[in-house]
Amino acid sequence: MTGTSNNGLAERLAFARTLAEKAGREIEAFHEEARAAVTRKGLQDFVTAADRHGEALIRDALKAAFPEDGFVGEETGGEPEGEGFWVVDPIDGTTNYIRGLRHWGVSIAFVRGGRVEIGCIYDATTGGVCTAVRGGGAFCGERRLAVSTRSDPGEALAILGCSRRTSFEDYQAVARRLNDLGMDYRRLGSAAIGLVRVASGVADLYFEAHLNSWDIMAGCLIASEAGATVAMPPLETMLARGGPLAAYAPSLGDSLSFLHPLTRA
Structure with a gap:
């Protein structure tokens, strides 16, 4: 699955985009009792069964598709080692997720050569996935993203x-x-x-x-x-x-x- 186009970035981008959406949908569908199974890591710092499930799903899928890549996750750790590695937050905005506020996302990034090369975020507020590959622009679905031009x-x-x-x-x-x-x-x-x-x-x-x-x-x-x-x-x-x-x-x-x-x- 590694491919060679653009040193494998095209394959990794497509895979990460699909994986972010899959993880986001599964986390969305998690039962209330699983969402309520909350452990407190610190003051206003929580982890749920959904966080652990989402990270395991993402880690295992990436390992199967790109076994040479490293992995760093919020819940399971890991080291930023190897030629390229993934940096993952299965639920960024866990407190919002616990309370039913929809401002949370699944974040998947690929780092290689000291640079972030790929970014994919599942946006729970819209159900869409925003993506970027270095030098290729940023998109939400097929829509190209651009910052505002306000100067005031x-x-x-x-x-x-x-x-x-x-x-x-x-x-x-x-x-x-x-x-x-x-x-x-x-x-x-x-x-x-x-x-x-x-x-x-x-x-x-x-x-x-x-x-x-x-x-x-x-x-x-x-x-x-x-x-x-x-x-x-x-x-x-x-x-x-x-x-x-x-x-x-x-x-x-x-x-x-x-x-x-x-x-x-």
Whole structure:
């Protein structure tokens, strides 16, 4: 199944797209009792039977199709080793999933040569799959994605994430700065879906002060291929310990330049 076209990227993209949708549909259909089987990993940090089922499904399918590839998953771990490896979050937005809020997604990314080469996200709010391959643009189904062209922050919409690994006062300071610029903002509870919203032009900015690699590997490529400016620490830093990320429409670059110092390791 590995193929040779574009060093196997075309085959991997097609496979990951189908797999993200399959996993998303199975997670959607999970029984309420399985969804309710929740373990708490930390404060407001949960894992469900659906998370474990989804990651096992994705890991086993990728291993069977591309046995030479490595695997890093939120629930089962793994090391970013080998020529290429997959980075997977079976449910980004688990708290939303538990409570019946539809802002969650399945995130699958492929990394090779120190770069994210493929990103696929199943979007539970629409039932669609957004994809990107480096240099090939970003799509939701057959529709090409493009960031917004708004240049007036008074017309712009931001999506913020709030990590308990960072200071709440720092989060408030960013919200205050955006408010002073005239920007409205939301919290959706899923970085993957927030990045898809930037890629599609629905939102103009996504920012969070700390994210893990599985939260954003697919979404950062999709946003970048849709034309977003993406600022974050080097890939190896994100894989090792996570970090901050900002993705935004370039037309707002001057207004949002204050975020760049906040996205350094």
